[in-house]
Amino acid sequence: MGxxxxxxxxxxxxxxxxxxxxxxRGTVTSLFPVPEPGRTSRKRMFAGYLxxxxxxxxxxxLIPAGRSRLDHMWAEDGARFLLDAKTxxxxxxxxxxxxxSGYLHTIPRLGAELASHLPLSWTAAxxxxxxxxxxxxxxxxxxxxxxxxxxxxxxxxxxxxLIVVAPVGNAEAINNLANFHWFAFFGAFWLLWWRPVxxxxxxxxTVALFLAVTSSVLVVALAPLALVxxxxxxxxQRIITLGYVVGLVIQATTMLxxxxxxxxxxxxxxxxxxxxxxxxxxLVAFAGSEDIGRYYEEFGYWPFYLALAxxxxxxxxxxxxxxxxxxxxxxxxxxxxVLIIWLSLSQNWHWYADVLQPxxxxxxxxxxxxxxxxxxxxxxxxxxxxxxxxxxxxxxxxMAVVLLAGIVRQVPISTGRLTGPGWQQSxxxxxxxxxxxxxxxxxxxxxxxxxxxxxxxxxxxxx
Numbered sequence: 001m002g003x004x005x006x007x008x009x010x011x012x013x014x015x016x017x018x019x020x021x022x023x024x025r026g027t028v029t030s031l032f033p034v035p036e037p038g039r040t041s042r043k044r045m046f047a048g049y050l051x052x053x054x055x056x057x058x059x060x061x062l063i064p065a066g067r068s069r070l071d072h073m074w075a076e077d078g079a080r081f082l083l084d085a086k087t088x089x090x091x092x093x094x095x096x097x098x099x100x101s102g103y104l105h106t107i108p109r110l111g112a113e114l115a116s117h118l119p120l121s122w123t124a125a126x127x128x129x130x131x132x133x134x135x136x137x138x139x140x141x142x143x144x145x146x147x148x149x150x151x152x153x154x155x156x157x158x159x160x161x162l163i164v165v166a167p168v169g170n171a172e173a174i175n176n177l178a179n180f181h182w183f184a185f186f187g188a189f190w191l192l193w194w195r196p197v198x199x200x201x202x203x204x205x206t207v208a209l210f211l212a213v214t215s216s217v218l219v220v221a222l223a224p225l226a227l228v229x230x231x232x233x234x235x236x237q238r239i240i241t242l243g244y245v246v247g248l249v250i251q252a253t254t255m256l257x258x259x260x261x262x263x264x265x266x267x268x269x270x271x272x273x274x275x276x277x278x279x280x281x282x283l284v285a286f287a288g289s290e291d292i293g294r295y296y297e298e299f300g301y302w303p304f305y306l307a308l309a310x311x312x313x314x315x316x317x318x319x320x321x322x323x324x325x326x327x328x329x330x331x332x333x334x335x336x337x338v339l340i341i342w343l344s345l346s347q348n349w350h351w352y353a354d355v356l357q358p359x360x361x362x363x364x365x366x367x368x369x370x371x372x373x374x375x376x377x378x379x380x381x382x383x384x385x386x387x388x389x390x391x392x393x394x395x396x397x398x399m400a401v402v403l404l405a406g407i408v409r410q411v412p413i414s415t416g417r418l419t420g421p422g423w424q425q426s427x428x429x430x431x432x433x434x435x436x437x438x439x440x441x442x443x444x445x446x447x448x449x450x451x452x453x454x455x456x457x458x459x460x461x462x463x
Contacts, residue, residue: 028231031328034195035147049140056136056164061128065174065416069128072418072446074176077127079445079455081105081112081177086461095254102260104251107134107184107215108177120462124423128175135180138187139163141208145194149325150384154396159380162403163373167288167410172366174416181216182369188212188219189336189374192229192244193329195237202236206243213247218370220251221339225332268349275301277341277371280361282307285372285379287406290415292361311375314382321385330381337374341367362415420448427462434459 040048060066073082076098084093093109111134115126143160150156163169163183173179191205191212213219226244229237279292283304295303318330344367361368383399386392421429421444430441441462445453 033148069175076178085116171416210247317382
């Protein structure tokens with residue numbers, strides 16, 4: 001019967017052979033599942049997102065470290081981004097790489113441009129609020145994008161909430177534009193895993209990825225993930241990836257043309273860097289950075305090994321009972337956590353980054369943000385795949401207790417609070433200098449040590 005195959009009384013046509021490209025597309029498509037449609041009405045969903053956004057912004061603005069940013073402006077936010085926003089056209093500022101880093105900072109530039117239209121005395125608060133809103137936006141992105149791989153809405157909510165409340169993000173990186181790129185990386189990571197359906201979601205993801213990769217050199221590291229994503233079927237998914245690629249080309253060209261200034265010339269000690277990574281990530285993901293030095297003095301490396309063991313155990317659960325998308329996500333998230341902490345330390349290695357120094361984790365605390373959030377992703381996947389509901393609930397409660405203890409411990413202490421002359425006082429002093437006939441006013445920034453962060457603003461922009 002030609003090419004047909006006879007089975008009993010039935011005749012079944014042969015299964016056509018799939019091309020290599022089709023097999024690749026099928027495999028990639030299975031790794032990027034479409035989020036299941038929610039049963040909540042659009043009105044209730046909008047209300048929930050709005051409530052979550054407002055709560056997230058309020059939290060990072062009202063905790064002690066966050067409140068201090070309302071009247072103190074962080075280093076580069078003033079000395080580079082606000083200064084340029086006040087004194088040069090926006091198009092020029094957008095294509096002006098920061099002199100020390102050699103790459104573009106689109107999101108901080110746009111945020112500073114928006115704040116520059118406020119009265120000068122309000123700009124510190126304006127920048128803090130903009131940064132808080134951006135971070136809350138990342139949390140909403142993660143909650144939405146994780147719907148394709150996390151079956152538990154509770155875990156999706158917890159993972160998104162930890163972007164806002166986890167102690168690791170509420171010291172150096174809280175409420176400033178200069179350090180938003182750490183959260184931008186995590187948001188871009190999840191945007192590349194997301195398969196939105198609605199047109200407005202596609203447009204948002206495309207623009208957001210473009211802005212993220214043109215704001216951070218770290219997001220360039222996600223290029224392999226974007227390359228894999230190109231195999232997804234449908235023009236909408238490819239447009240999203242194209243947004244990343246266009247931004248990558250612009251950022252990479254800038255990095256090739258503009259040299260990066262090396263801040264440190266101390267040779268890297270791989271062993272010390274590995275121990276530094278161990279002290280900066282596993283336990284910090286649970287408890288924050290503030291008490292790490294005390295744990296090390298009292299117990300040595302055992303708390304770090306224990307935290308790492310818990311994370312690895314949950315990773316094993318993800319690998320053992322997870323389907324292909326969850327296994328792939330857990331593996332990639334873990335790999336990027338290792339990569340980012342290693343790049344952060346190796347590219348910024350200096351003598352007081354050594355693990356034996358008393359402030360090893362608090363100095364450069366921002367380096368822990370992305371690795372910790374990625375490991376929290378791995379933990380969420382592992383918890384989501386615990387086969388028995390009772391065990392899953394018990395494990396989730398135990399994790400919640402540990403994480404909440406770290407949050408409660410971190411909130412009232414002084415780490416992350418900015419001290420010294422406030423922004424309002426600094427503006428008054430600058431205006432007095434201009435009134436005396438000076439051409440420029442000197443504005444005080446934070447932190448005030450180890451270097452005295454200030455910048456000079458022409459008096460035409462001070463008054």
